[in-house]
Amino acid sequence: MLSIKNLKASVDGKEILKGINLEVKAGEVHAIMGPNGSGKSTLSSVLAGSERFDVDGGEVTFNGKNLLDMAAEDRAREGLFLSFQYPIEIPGVSMVNFMKTAVNEHRKYLGQDSMSAGDFLKMLRDKKKVVEIDDRLTSRSVNEGFSGGEKKKNEIFQMAMLEPKLAILDETDSGLDIDALRVVANGVNKLKTKDNSTIVITHYQRLLDHIIPDFVHILYMGRIVKSGGKELALELEEKGYDWIKNEVAVG
Amino acid sequence: MSETIDSNTMKYKLINLYQQNKLAIDAGLTDSMNKHREESIRYFDSLGIPYKGDENYKYTDMMHAFGKMYGYAFKSPKTVVDPETIFHCAVPDLDTHTIILENGWYYAKNQEQSGLPNTIVALSIREATEAYPELIEKHYNEQANNKGQATTAFNTAFAQDGLFLYIPEGVVLEKPIQVINLLRGTNPLLVNQRNLIVAGKNSQSKLIVCDHTLSHQHFLSNTVTEVFVDENAIFDFYNIQNQHNQSSQVTSLFITQMKNSNTLCNTLTLHGGFVRNNIHIKFKGEHCEANAYGLAIVDGKQHVDNYTFIDHAVPNCTSNEMYKTILDDEATGAFNGKILVRPDAQKTLAFQSNKNICLTNTARFYTKPQLEIYADDVKCSHGATVGQMDEDALFYLKSRGIGGHEAKMMLMYAFAHEVLSHIRVPVLAERYGELVEKRLRGELSRCEGCFVHCN
Ligand SMILES: Nc1ncnc2c1ncn2[C@@H]1O[C@H](COP(=O)(O)OP(=O)(O)OP(=O)(O)O)[C@@H](O)[C@H]1O
Ligand SMILES: [Mg+2]
Numbered sequence: 001m002l003s004i005k006n007l008k009a010s011v012d013g014k015e016i017l018k019g020i021n022l023e024v025k026a027g028e029v030h031a032i033m034g035p036n037g038s039g040k041s042t043l044s045s046v047l048a049g050s051e052r053f054d055v056d057g058g059e060v061t062f063n064g065k066n067l068l069d070m071a072a073e074d075r076a077r078e079g080l081f082l083s084f085q086y087p088i089e090i091p092g093v094s095m096v097n098f099m100k101t102a103v104n105e106h107r108k109y110l111g112q113d114s115m116s117a118g119d120f121l122k123m124l125r126d127k128k129k130v131v132e133i134d135d136r137l138t139s140r141s142v143n144e145g146f147s148g149g150e151k152k153k154n155e156i157f158q159m160a161m162l163e164p165k166l167a168i169l170d171e172t173d174s175g176l177d178i179d180a181l182r183v184v185a186n187g188v189n190k191l192k193t194k195d196n197s198t199i200v201i202t203h204y205q206r207l208l209d210h211i212i213p214d215f216v217h218i219l220y221m222g223r224i225v226k227s228g229g230k231e232l233a234l235e236l237e238e239k240g241y242d243w244i245k246n247e248v249a250v251g
Numbered sequence: 252m253s254e255t256i257d258s259n260t261m262k263y264k265l266i267n268l269y270q271q272n273k274l275a276i277d278a279g280l281t282d283s284m285n286k287h288r289e290e291s292i293r294y295f296d297s298l299g300i301p302y303k304g305d306e307n308y309k310y311t312d313m314m315h316a317f318g319k320m321y322g323y324a325f326k327s328p329k330t331v332v333d334p335e336t337i338f339h340c341a342v343p344d345l346d347t348h349t350i351i352l353e354n355g356w357y358y359a360k361n362q363e364q365s366g367l368p369n370t371i372v373a374l375s376i377r378e379a380t381e382a383y384p385e386l387i388e389k390h391y392n393e394q395a396n397n398k399g400q401a402t403t404a405f406n407t408a409f410a411q412d413g414l415f416l417y418i419p420e421g422v423v424l425e426k427p428i429q430v431i432n433l434l435r436g437t438n439p440l441l442v443n444q445r446n447l448i449v450a451g452k453n454s455q456s457k458l459i460v461c462d463h464t465l466s467h468q469h470f471l472s473n474t475v476t477e478v479f480v481d482e483n484a485i486f487d488f489y490n491i492q493n494q495h496n497q498s499s500q501v502t503s504l505f506i507t508q509m510k511n512s513n514t515l516c517n518t519l520t521l522h523g524g525f526v527r528n529n530i531h532i533k534f535k536g537e538h539c540e541a542n543a544y545g546l547a548i549v550d551g552k553q554h555v556d557n558y559t560f561i562d563h564a565v566p567n568c569t570s571n572e573m574y575k576t577i578l579d580d581e582a583t584g585a586f587n588g589k590i591l592v593r594p595d596a597q598k599t600l601a602f603q604s605n606k607n608i609c610l611t612n613t614a615r616f617y618t619k620p621q622l623e624i625y626a627d628d629v630k631c632s633h634g635a636t637v638g639q640m641d642e643d644a645l646f647y648l649k650s651r652g653i654g655g656h657e658a659k660m661m662l663m664y665a666f667a668h669e670v671l672s673h674i675r676v677p678v679l680a681e682r683y684g685e686l687v688e689k690r691l692r693g694e695l696s697r698c699e700g701c702f703v704h705c706n
Contacts, residue, residue: 072646084647
């Protein structure tokens, strides 16, 4: 599904990703953890096609295609989805129009006809149930005046609408209350199939109790310094990052 | 036909034009209009055509509009729009009373076809001088007189016709009145249109003014509109400016508000080569509210300049201003927003916002808020920005598969939407939305669905 080889990226000449290697196969769930500022969001943004960062080296293939050559919108249409750590507010763009355009742009790319208004609205209703999102929210402008938790729910709602092959969830759990966390995690699990993959970026085990990862990676100072199974997350929860930092310093 | 000349020569040409045609200008009009002419032409002489750099014209060269050769018509045009067409023309979904003016002259058949209830008076201002002499005497040129505006004085000297609208005390008009201003001719033409609107106590009315050109000549329309809004009245003024890009348009709107009145004016500029809008709002009674909004979408070599002056002369009044511009290509624009809070005007609330997007690095916008506050217990805020499109928002859309052009369209529409959201006629807001979207897509050459087939 996704293959990252020695990916390097910088912003304003400051090197942030210093050679990332990661393989994600269809159906797998990978968790990426790591201290603040280690480059997790940068990695997500670079994969999603943000022009804020310069890619200085490496290769990324997504379902056999060179991801780094594609425009951000094409990466999305190819099935890559990023749930933002800080979703942005877009006053004046209604959620409905935003989603309708997004869905139809995906369809156009795949050579399908636009969805009829009726079908679209039905889909909207169905997907709203998946993440238990309020009607009030979908009738407003994109994220405008949404609470932190509502924004995160809205990200998962969009993911449900777009049915991506690979979803990168960047701290989707932060800011969620306990119920919302469960709802969001259940939503993600409901959307899970044996063909799609998920990368979960989080600081906390509690999300991984719901979304159980096949692999856990630790990103530190722009590199993946340790990988393991789901028990690695538990170990981190217990011991913090110091031992990793020490290991890196020693190595 | 469009040779350029210097400002002083042009001024003398225009004064000469006035002197040579004084009889024709006065003809058929009473003293209530004619008596203002001599003083106004002298005032025009003393001020001259505003030069670029002048206090209120920092970024706008009025010679761009005035520095061309125009013809002038001192008589009403004989041929007017085919009434048959007018009857079939109703703009879809916008049910209005329609009034037409051609080259600034009131169309004689308006009465029959506007469908206005007889509680409302809509007339040519020429007729009003005979039919409503007291109102003309009291309000004509009352606000516009010698306010340091050369173009207004010029208009007063030449004015022969325009719309007179009187909404008597207590009358509430359900449907909006739509005024369609048409410009057409076989030669370049300069037009001075003069409107007077009196909104009586407790009245409620909405006016939509559409400015069009029907032929490709250079036009300069210099329109002055005075609006007197009496106690407790509510009055809305929507102006859709959509002249062709070889035309120049100068509008001056004067609004005086009496106690507890509420007004809204909204200027939508779509096409038009050179546009300068002057808006003067004065509170004369307490507890008034004025809302002034503007949206301009310009490209090519268009220039648009909005000048607003809100005079908080008495306490306890509120003003809200929001002006936005989207500029593409080499378009240029300016905003000058003056707010004066006089020493007695305590408890004033005055809010101003001016936001602009330049889509290219050849587009230019200049903004100048001007707050003069002489009272201490007031709340005033202003903010002005000139920027590019929000990159983060653009990336968010792209990350959902909404690409380049479509994403930009969405964000531009969203930017414009804030102004549209303040329109107080729901169907008009929708129609504005469609117009704006078409304009942004570059598909708008004329108002969709309008019977006026101007390009
Ligand atoms: N636009 C930018 N300009 C300058 N520095 C940046 C920019 N974006 C990110 N950085 C820097 O890159 C480093 C990695 O940031 P990133 O947001 O990827 O961290 P993170 O692992 O997601 O952290 P967190 O856990 O706090 O979300 C940080 O030092 C950050 O300050
Ligand atoms: Mg982050």
